[in-house]
Amino acid sequence: MSDRELTFAEAIREALAEEMRRDARVFIVGEDVAEAGTPFKVLMGLVDEFGKDRVIDSPISESGFSGIGVGAAMTGMHPVVDIMFGDFLTLVMDQVVNQAAKVHYMSGGKLKVPIVFRTTLGATRRSAAQHSQSLHAWVSHIPGLKVVIPSTPYDAKGLLKTAIRDQNPVVFFEDKMMYKLKGPVPTAEYMIPFGVADVKRRGHDISLVATSSMVQVALSAADKLGQIGIDAEVIDPRTTKPLDKQTLVVSAKKTSRAIVIDEGYESYGVTAEIASVIADGAFYYLDAPVKRMGAMDVPIPFSPVLEDLTVPTEESVFEMAKVLCRRN
């Protein structure tokens, strides 16, 4: 498939660099994005190529620079706004939800907001309750937004390029634990369309629908399930909005069992929406209720022994799959 491997962070950086070379309207704004390259060093080196006019260090004013991004997008620019931690979405919700998401509709289609909000999700970095949440369900709830949650370097690059060329506001979630994950990324240019799920592993006995950080968990669980003769299919929706319902339903019809695994809070979350789509579309084919596995409904604790209990793991997915397949 590819002649080289990149880390998740390198894939993001390469997508940004390519799009900034292609289109002078693209710029990056956020806290410590220039010389610092963000705390995760994802943007390292971009300021050297594109200068401080296009890789702009902002004050610690998430709402303010997000709003400036929205206005710039409405008037001919294409901002990529860096929200350092997904938890800080709380600070920008008015700009994202009431402004960016609604401007096109409220103006009867006359104004457009081609903007990308890049942010993070994912726990287990020992960062405690305000730097560990996965809040992608919030924005997935809002008409007018598109929401991307890639799980591999290849997907991250292809989807980010699509996001930057989209004419709508896109919220792009990167699992902060995945930045060092390596994977094949071709040197030739490619893009990945939104709303197209990817089958990460083919199988016949059970569908594991997993997003972002949970795809690796599902794949590991699938390997383990294979050892006891359960052939799991792993499907990554890649975007929660738009959601590729068809691929999910087709898979569930084939396997008759499904678990939805996502790192957002389990209640009222992405797992609920996807489980409902599967239950609705594959009802007469199912041999078991669709199960949901999300983050435990608690603020993310600091202590490693507690934090590790809050997110689905290879082991917990394995156990749940065994139950659904009546192999326990």
Place this chain on the structure above:
Amino acid sequence: MENAESTMTTPIEPTELEHWLHVYEQMAKIRAFEEKVNELYTQAIMPGLAHLYSGQEAVAVGVCEALRREDYITSTHRGHGHCLAKGASIDRMFAELLGKEAGYCKGKGGSMHIADPESGNLGANAIVAGSAGIATGAAFSAKRRGSDQVAVCFFGEGALGQGVLYEVMNMASLWKLPIIYVCENNLYNEYTHYNETLAGEVTARAKAFGIHVESVDGQDVQQVYETMQELVQRARRGEGPAFLECKTYRFYGHHVGDISRTYYRAKEEEQQWRLERDPLKLLAEKLVTQRLTDQKVLEQIQTNVEAEVEVGVQFAMNAAFPEPDEVDQDVYA
């Protein structure tokens, strides 16, 4: 009388009579428009909410007359005056207010969300200070594109309670953006006098960011216009943002339904403003006192704008509602 310390002293140049008659006409147009909105609303022809601009016309007109068509504005829930002053047409405004397909937003925005990019209007915003980021972003974009445009952010003194305004003013000053923050201080945050909600001084806030500050009598259209001209020139020269406080007054309540309002402001106060501080009367008096024009000319302007309003309303009343299949169009571009 609070907010009304200023008097009109600068004489009008006779050579500029035509300009000031145009200014008068723009203000009269807004007044007539809003009177009609009041009528439509109270007759239950107009759905939703209506926040009337009457009393504040000198701000919208004084500011927008100092702008070019391609310059940007963002507006507020009390935004009809801004839209008209920037160049929107009466008929499509009414059509939007009545939820018709021919409206500026195909009836999807309504009174509080009129946007008209053709005239530089990036939209009215129903979140208080909600457009502060958008306007500042438009100024950022103009500077980056080297387009020579400026942006104006209209907001009321109620927006001074919102943190995002301070975040963007800080960046506008840091990055020397061509934006003018126009604070229409009409004394009331909805139903509460701003003395109860605001510590310190209005203009001190912008000064703290190193932003150039002016405070004017918002009922004196000449003062608003001339001050604004200087601020726009500064911005175009690359000298950065400015903050213009316009001391003004809304003649009606917070919205049309806000009728019994003596619990927050006295009838005498309202009457005094209408009698002594009406921006239309003040300009008319000036033009007549200076013998530059006479009542007959001004009455003719009034007749003309009322006729235009009537035609506009008829257009809107006769216009079609959007088809049901419009409901999920324009969610995504």
